[in-house]
Amino acid sequence: MNIYMDCTFGKYEIEAVLKIFFPSEKFCFLPSDKDVTGSYILINITNSIIIKVNVDNKTVERHENLRATKKENELAACRLLYEILSEITGTKSDWGILTGIRPVKKINQYLSDGLNFKQIQDKLSDEYLVSEDKFRLAYSTAETQSKYIPIKENNTFSLYIGIPFCPSRCSYCSFVSHSIATKAAWKLTDEYVEKLLQELTLTAKITKDLGLKLTTIYIGGGTPTALNPAQISSIMENIAKLFNISDVFEYTVEAGRADTISEEKLRIIKTYGASRISINPQTLNDDVLKKIGRNHTAHDFYDAYEKAVKIGFDNINTDLIAGLPSDNIGSFIETIDGIIDLNPKSITIHTLTLKRAAKLSNFKELYKQSEVIHSMSEYSFRKITENGYAPYYLYRQKNNIGNGENVGYAKSGYESLYNIYIMEEIQTIIACGAGGSTKIYEPENNKLTRIFNYKYPYEYVRGFDEVLKRKQKIYDFFRK
Numbered sequence: 352m353n354i355y356m357d358c359t360f361g362k363y364e365i366e367a368v369l370k371i372f373f374p375s376e377k378f379c380f381l382p383s384d385k386d387v388t389g390s391y392i393l394i395n396i397t398n399s400i401i402i403k404v405n406v407d408n409k410t411v412e413r414h415e416n417l418r419a420t421k422k423e424n425e426l427a428a429c430r431l432l433y434e435i436l437s438e439i440t441g442t443k444s445d446w447g448i449l450t451g452i453r454p455v456k457k458i459n460q461y462l463s464d465g466l467n468f469k470q471i472q473d474k475l476s477d478e479y480l481v482s483e484d485k486f487r488l489a490y491s492t493a494e495t496q497s498k499y500i501p502i503k504e505n506n507t508f509s510l511y512i513g514i515p516f517c518p519s520r521c522s523y524c525s526f527v528s529h530s531i532a533t534k535a536a537w538k539l540t541d542e543y544v545e546k547l548l549q550e551l552t553l554t555a556k557i558t559k560d561l562g563l564k565l566t567t568i569y570i571g572g573g574t575p576t577a578l579n580p581a582q583i584s585s586i587m588e589n590i591a592k593l594f595n596i597s598d599v600f601e602y603t604v605e606a607g608r609a610d611t612i613s614e615e616k617l618r619i620i621k622t623y624g625a626s627r628i629s630i631n632p633q634t635l636n637d638d639v640l641k642k643i644g645r646n647h648t649a650h651d652f653y654d655a656y657e658k659a660v661k662i663g664f665d666n667i668n669t670d671l672i673a674g675l676p677s678d679n680i681g682s683f684i685e686t687i688d689g690i691i692d693l694n695p696k697s698i699t700i701h702t703l704t705l706k707r708a709a710k711l712s713n714f715k716e717l718y719k720q721s722e723v724i725h726s727m728s729e730y731s732f733r734k735i736t737e738n739g740y741a742p743y744y745l746y747r748q749k750n751n752i753g754n755g756e757n758v759g760y761a762k763s764g765y766e767s768l769y770n771i772y773i774m775e776e777i778q779t780i781i782a783c784g785a786g787g788s789t790k791i792y793e794p795e796n797n798k799l800t801r802i803f804n805y806k807y808p809y810e811y812v813r814g815f816d817e818v819l820k821r822k823q824k825i826y827d828f829f830r831k
């Protein structure tokens with residue numbers, strides 16, 4: 352679709368609004384003096400705000416007066432465009448034109464500017480067209496977080512360790528994950544673990560030299576429990592030796608898929624100090640599990656969960672996904688109710704995201720599931736909060752179907768600090784392993800500097816010298 356515009360503000364904001372209505376469309380931005388052809392959108396902000404849309408054989412043109420500032424003109428143009436497209440396509444987004452991935456950050460900013468509940472609600476509703484439901488979700492998330500931010504000491508960090516391997520690849524997967532279903536692929540894991548231990552050793556030295564205090568650890572993936580017991584043991588034993596984990600507030604291992612969890616692995620994870628684990632069924636519907644290529648059943652999940660409880664894990668999270676193919680609202684409700692009966696300390700509800708890499712990206716009709724996603728999100732918020740959980744972190748991703756969101760709910764005192772830190776970008780996170788990126792936080796000017804590791808495990812192993820070289824940049828940064 353051609354977008355003709357001459358205004359000085361970026362195409363990014365306009366494109367983000369367009370994506371709400373045409374998620375799989377490509378946009379071509381052209382100067383407005385070119386001849387318009389086909390489906391097009393014309394945006395002119397000179398003497399007034401003019402938007403003309405010609406889509407689906409319908410043409411709508413609207414004008415508005417210019418506002419006082421450039422920022423206000425940008426917002427007004429995005430609102431006008433949203434309203435016209437909403438009218439033409441019949442589609443609405445509960446998040447309105449608030450298209451960034453961290454809605455809570457915006458609320459936290461307004462709170463620190465001294466705005467009250469009503470003022471924030473009016474701003475989000477009038478300026479960004481956010482629905483009342485989404486405002487309440489984001490505001491209660493900010494309220495829960497207020498216990499934990501700002502962080503009192505600024506010489507702290509969290510440690511992320513990436514294990515980008517899975518026993519097979521789920522059809523909806525959009526993460527960096529390498530299937531180790533074949534012997535050849537499995538071979539890579541030993542070399543990977545060996546390099547990872549070297550990176551952890553260097554990281555421990557750097558953080559010790561700089562006097563940084565470790566507060567949370569997160570071993571994620573992929574599926575960390577896809578590794579064998581000896582590999583898990585070696586990684587966790589080294590973490591315990593290299594870092595001072597006695598002061599760590601929270602130590603999470605994302606066990607993930609039930610088909611990788613055994614009593615032996617759980618005991619190792621517990622022995623080396625993990626305080627929180629995640630066991631993720633995504634759904635309790637066996638037909639849906641089969642359809643999305645997870646090689647386990649709901650029974651396997653219950654079995655893994657029971658083992659974890661028996662071994663003494665008290666802080667268990669479960670991840671679920673709204674909008675999975677062939678799932679429906681009835682089955683989603685059964686899943687939510689089934690998980691609440693288990694009484695885990697936290698429940699995370701993701702909305703399915705379609706990315707190019709995932710096999711499911713052909714299911715374009717899934718984009719049309721806005722109504723279903725809306726009902727799933729509404730039910731989960733109501734049911735989960737009625738049962739003593741509160742939302743504590745929230746983020747959105749590009750291509751979340753139905754313009755949904757991902758929400759972490761927890762019982763009071765069991766909110767994952769790591770998740771809050773990473774989402775709200777308020778602490779330095781040092782990442783080891785493939786797929787991770789170190790984010791160095793400067794509280795003085797609220798700025799993040801990123802140091803990327805290689806994305807895929809084979810790149811990480813091959814380019815390992817470069818990985819160690821990039822880690823040294825942490826010194827440069829803190830000693831500036």
Ligand code: SF4
Nearest residue numbers: 517520521524528573
């Ligand atoms: S378990 Fe998670 S990371 Fe692994 S393939 Fe499935 S969705 Fe991807």
